[in-house]
Amino acid sequence: MSAPVLEVERLVAGYGGAVAVDGASLSVGAGELLAVIGANGAGKTTLIRAIAGMVRPMSGRIRHRGEDITGWTSDRVCERGIAQVAEGRQVFPSLSVLENLRTGALLRRSRAREAANLERVMALFPRLAERRAQAAGTLSGGEQQMLAIARCLMAEPELILFDEPSLGLAPAMVEMVFGVVRRLHAEGMAMILVEQNVRDSLEICDRAIVLEGGAVVAEGSGAELLASDRVRAAYLGL
Amino acid sequence: MDLVAGVIANGVLMGAVYALIAFGLTIIFGVMRVVNFAHGEMVVIGMYAGYFLWAAFDTHPLAAVLPAAALLFLIGYLLQFHLVQHFLARPAHVQFILFIALALVITGAHLVAFGPNPRGIFSLASFEVYRIGGLRLDAVRSQAAAAALLIVALLWAFLRASRLGRAIRAAADNRTGAAVVGIRIRHVYAVTAGIGMACAGAAGALVAPLFDTHPFLAPEFTLIAFITVILGGIGSLPGALLGGLLIGVAEAAAALVLSPSMKSVLSYGLLILVMLARPQGIIGSPEGQR
Ligand SMILES: Nc1ncnc2c1ncn2[C@@H]1O[C@H](COP(=O)(O)OP(=O)(O)OP(=O)(O)O)[C@@H](O)[C@H]1O
Ligand SMILES: [Mg+2]
Numbered sequence: 001m002s003a004p005v006l007e008v009e010r011l012v013a014g015y016g017g018a019v020a021v022d023g024a025s026l027s028v029g030a031g032e033l034l035a036v037i038g039a040n041g042a043g044k045t046t047l048i049r050a051i052a053g054m055v056r057p058m059s060g061r062i063r064h065r066g067e068d069i070t071g072w073t074s075d076r077v078c079e080r081g082i083a084q085v086a087e088g089r090q091v092f093p094s095l096s097v098l099e100n101l102r103t104g105a106l107l108r109r110s111r112a113r114e115a116a117n118l119e120r121v122m123a124l125f126p127r128l129a130e131r132r133a134q135a136a137g138t139l140s141g142g143e144q145q146m147l148a149i150a151r152c153l154m155a156e157p158e159l160i161l162f163d164e165p166s167l168g169l170a171p172a173m174v175e176m177v178f179g180v181v182r183r184l185h186a187e188g189m190a191m192i193l194v195e196q197n198v199r200d201s202l203e204i205c206d207r208a209i210v211l212e213g214g215a216v217v218a219e220g221s222g223a224e225l226l227a228s229d230r231v232r233a234a235y236l237g238l
Numbered sequence: 239m240d241l242v243a244g245v246i247a248n249g250v251l252m253g254a255v256y257a258l259i260a261f262g263l264t265i266i267f268g269v270m271r272v273v274n275f276a277h278g279e280m281v282v283i284g285m286y287a288g289y290f291l292w293a294a295f296d297t298h299p300l301a302a303v304l305p306a307a308a309l310l311f312l313i314g315y316l317l318q319f320h321l322v323q324h325f326l327a328r329p330a331h332v333q334f335i336l337f338i339a340l341a342l343v344i345t346g347a348h349l350v351a352f353g354p355n356p357r358g359i360f361s362l363a364s365f366e367v368y369r370i371g372g373l374r375l376d377a378v379r380s381q382a383a384a385a386a387l388l389i390v391a392l393l394w395a396f397l398r399a400s401r402l403g404r405a406i407r408a409a410a411d412n413r414t415g416a417a418v419v420g421i422r423i424r425h426v427y428a429v430t431a432g433i434g435m436a437c438a439g440a441a442g443a444l445v446a447p448l449f450d451t452h453p454f455l456a457p458e459f460t461l462i463a464f465i466t467v468i469l470g471g472i473g474s475l476p477g478a479l480l481g482g483l484l485i486g487v488a489e490a491a492a493a494l495v496l497s498p499s500m501k502s503v504l505s506y507g508l509l510i511l512v513m514l515a516r517p518q519g520i521i522g523s524p525e526g527q528r
Contacts, residue, residue: 054417078420090415092408103408103419106401151419 003066004029005159005190006051006082011060013050014214019058020046022214028159031188033181035201035222037235038211044194045087047211048163051192052084053077064159079107083157085165089148093137097128100136100147104154113156121150124180142173149180159190166197178204198235202226210235240372245494246487247373253486254383255441259459260466260478261390262437268473269410269430272322273330275337278460279344280310280435284442285451286352292359292446299359300381302443307389310439311432318431323424341456348453356450364447382444389440390479393433397475406430438463465509471522480520484508 006028014020020043028034038044049055051062053074062070064080078084083104092100101121105114122129125146131139136147145165152160162181166174174197181193182204195201202208202222210218210231218230225231263277274280287309288302317340325333366377397403409416409426416423438459449455466485470477488504496503512520 052418054414073422074417075420075422083420084418086414086418088414090412090418092411092415094411095407099404099407103404103416103421106405107420111401155420 002030003063005032005065006192007061007063008047008051009061009063011047011050011062012058012214013046013055013060014058015046015055020214021050023060024209024211024214024216026192026209026216028190028192031185031190032207033185033191033193033205035205035208036192036194036211037198037201037208037225037231039234042211043214044211045163046214048084048087048161048192048194051077052082052086052161078155079109081109081156081158082161083152083155083159084161085145085148085152085163087163087167089141089144091136091139091144091147091151094135096133097136097139097147098132101128101151101154104151107155110154110156114154117154117156121153124153125150142169142176145169145173145177149177157189159192160184162191162193162195164194164196166195166200174200198231199226202231240374242494243372244374245490247375248379249487249490250483251375251379251383251486252489253483254386255444255482256462256466256485257479257482258386258390258437258441258444259463260470260482261393261475262434262441263463264467264470264473264475264478265393265437266431266434267467268475269406270318270322270326270427272326272333273337274434275334275460276341276344276456277435277438277463278456278458279341279348280313280438281442281445281459282348282451282453282456283313283344284310284439285446285449285455286348286357286442287439288443288446289357289359289451291443292361293357296361299361299363299378299444299447300385302446303385303389303440306443307436307440310442311436313432313439314435315428315432317435319424319428322431323427326427341460345453345456352453354452354454356452358450359447361447378447382448385444386441389437393437394475402426402429462505465505468519469509469512471519474519474521474523477519477521 004027008024008026010023010025011021012019012023024047036044046055050057053072057070061068064082069077092103101118105111105117110117127143128146128150136144139147166177178200193201193205202225205222208222208225209216259281263274266274284306287306291297291302291305325336364378368375368377368380397407405421405426409421409423462485466481467478469484470481485505488508489501492504493501
């Protein structure tokens with residue numbers, strides 16, 4: 001059996017001594033969609049940033065396809081095909097839409113196929129194609145989220161880390177984001193999805209973990225967690 | 239009338255070199271948000287490079303530009319990568335002290351190595367003039383201006399069209415975003431510092447035939463670079479170009495109308511006026527973005 005795409009083992013990470021992720025473990029198999037749910041401040045973003053190489057783990061292990069990538073810098077992690085749709089979108093506001101997309105293809109792993117990938121993401125998001133010359137900072141929130149997703153696809157990732165991609169979006173745009181995630185899932189992309197839309201993400205995921213105080217307190221299939229009293233009470237308000 | 243036109247024209251030529259110096263200062267600020275208070279010292283290093291290349295090999299002034307730029311690129315890269323990098327998150331006054339210390343160290347090193355005496359380049363080329371209509375343009379100055387503008391144009395194209403240039407602009411725009419897409423920020427910052435200081439070094443080599451080189455010229459260049467950048471708009475590359483040309487002309491005009499020793503009066507006057515009317519600079523945007 002081949003190694004999982006991503007394995008995180010007893011990860012501890014935080015900021016200047018303050019621990020935000022406290023011994024979390026998880027794994028993502030090929031083509032698998034793992035949902036991460038948890039309250040504000042549970043450590044979801046820190047977990048994502050530690051995997052992405054933007055926060056240095058204090059202890060624990062992160063493995064990509066069996067290779068230890070703990071403590072790698074973000075450029076090396078990206079180069080391995082682990083891409084991020086980060087919290088707050090993190091587009092480049094004064095660069096044009098096209099230039100933003102091209103920053104997704106700076107990596108060696110995908111730069112040779114930049115033109116083909118541009119065509120592909122423009123076809124996926126016609127709104128971006130229409131606005132290719134517009135400064136990204138002047139896009140609507142939903143369009144910026146499309147841009148963040150499209151930019152991430154420019155890297156030809158094999159694992160995408162989504163951090164609250166639907167945050168602050170109108171219902172139609174939330175639907176769009178989940179549509180894209182569903183479609184990538186159908187195409188076999190491995191993903192971690194951090195979401196506040198607990199019901200939607202539990203419905204589309206293969207497996208899910210619940211993060212509390214930086215630790216995994218529950219784990220199971222989406223259906224199992226949807227049925228669990230604890231999740232229903234804490235995250236679905238039932 | 240010809241006299242006036244000639245003075246203004248020579249001011250424009252000098253302004254092009256100021257623009258190159260300011261371009262270097264503004265790109266460093268625009269990307270890393272640090273202010274290189276040792277920028278004038280970098281110009282003086284470039285001047286010494288120009289002087290010693292001429293003294294050793296009797297080279298044409300323009301031949302020193304590339305070596306001076308390469309030397310300063312290296313210095314800038316290493317300084318940023320190994321030193322300034324650790325100060326990026328520190329408060330502005332701590333960064334200020336770091337760069338002032340750097341400036342003092344460089345000036346001290348110049349004094350120890352080359353002494354306080356001015357060193358001038360004497361070449362027959364400095365007597366050449368170009369005549370365009372009734373206009374007499376100093377040849378060395380014209381070549382320096384042309385080279386400065388060419389360098390600025392090439393850098394502009396590099397920032398727009400190359401992969402590394404795109405990474406630099408992205409890192410300037412959103413640091414977190416740059417990490418998200420896998421840009422090697424520390425390397426990109428070091429390249430940016432290298433480019434910024436190479437601008438200063440190239441400008442130094444260009445002005446070495448025009449002024450005698452000595453260690454204490456540095457603060458004057460730093461000051462001119464600051465006025466230029468603030469005038470045009472902090473962090474704005476076109477602003478640096480416009481500011482440089484304005485300062486060059488203002489200096490030349492003041493020297494003609496008032497007296498050569500008063501050549502800075504108009505520049506400062508211009509600066510104060512712009513600060514009052516448009517604090518973000520002529521081209522700059524309010525928050526000092528590019
Ligand atoms: N840059 C930082 N410096 C210091 N502490 C931080 C920093 N970022 C987050 N924290 C702290 O770490 C803890 C976990 O934060 P994190 O952003 O990972 O939570 P989250 O689950 O993503 O929350 P949210 O749902 O609000 O996005 C919080 O207590 C937070 O205050
Ligand atoms: Mg978060």
